Amino acid sequence: MMKDDIAKVYFTEEELQAKVRELGRQITEDYKDAKEDIYCVGILKGASVFYTDLVRAIDLPVRFDFMIASSYGSGTSTTGSVKILKDLDYDIEGKHLIVIEDIIDSGTTMSYLLKYFEHRKPASVKLCALLSKPSRRTAEVAIDYCGFEVPDEFLVGYGLDYAEIYRNLPYIGVLKPEVYA
Numbered sequence: 576m577m578k579d580d581i582a583k584v585y586f587t588e589e590e591l592q593a594k595v596r597e598l599g600r601q602i603t604e605d606y607k608d609a610k611e612d613i614y615c616v617g618i619l620k621g622a623s624v625f626y627t628d629l630v631r632a633i634d635l636p637v638r639f640d641f642m643i644a645s646s647y648g649s650g651t652s653t654t655g656s657v658k659i660l661k662d663l664d665y666d667i668e669g670k671h672l673i674v675i676e677d678i679i680d681s682g683t684t685m686s687y688l689l690k691y692f693e694h695r696k697p698a699s700v701k702l703c704a705l706l707s708k709p710s711r712r713t714a715e716v717a718i719d720y721c722g723f724e725v726p727d728e729f730l731v732g733y734g735l736d737y738a739e740i741y742r743n744l745p746y747i748g749v750l751k752p753e754v755y756a
């Protein structure tokens with residue numbers, strides 16, 4: 576079973592779902608009087624699981640869009656260069672963007688994407704990240720809605736992968752060392 580590969584559970588399914596509801600409530604409150612369209616932009620693939628839960632906790636007429644960005648290759652450390660493999664479908668000029676990410680680690684991916692979005696002249700951009708690893712930051716990123724701060728450990732589950740697996744775990748944990756061997 577997949578659980579056999581996990582050394583420690585960091586956040587249970589219940590803890591994650593409670594946090595998602597809290598973030599959804601906060602976003603709903605903050606945008607309830609917005610005049611312009613609201614676009615929820617998910618950064619695939621890591622944000623996929625968090626995204627689909629979070630949008631259902633937002634009680635407003637939001638639109639969906641996705642980007643595919645990748646900086647990690649298949650391992651556990653960033654390559655430092657961000658590739659956009661799929662761009663936004665919509666013109667976001669004059670729209671409110673809520674960028675939804677699973678984790679801000681070194682900040683490489685998001686600092687690049689936030690600059691990219693700003694060039695497209697949205698009405699506003701806010702970032703909602705489930706996890707943040709502040710001790711690893713090399714590029715500064717302001718997180719408007721942050722679920723949890725986490726220490727410098729490689730996490731899997733709830734969208735986060737190791738070599739493309741473990742994304743479908745409903746909780747977040749750390750792998751046993753022998754899994755990397």
Ligand SMILES: O=P(O)(O)OC[C@H]1O[C@H](OP(=O)(O)OP(=O)(O)O)[C@H](O)[C@@H]1O
Nearest residue numbers: 619620621645646647680681682683684
């Ligand atoms: O702050 P950083 O150091 O840039 O790391 C965070 C990014 O790395 C992971 O994505 P990855 O590039 O591995 O692709 P994935 O979302 O498909 O897993 C994660 O989903 C974030 O997007």
Ligand code: HPA
Nearest residue numbers: 680728729730731735736
């Ligand atoms: O801790 C992590 N786990 C999985 N993917 C990641 N991408 C950046 N940090 C992480």
Ligand SMILES: [Mg+2]
Nearest residue numbers: 618619620621
């Ligand atoms: Mg990602």
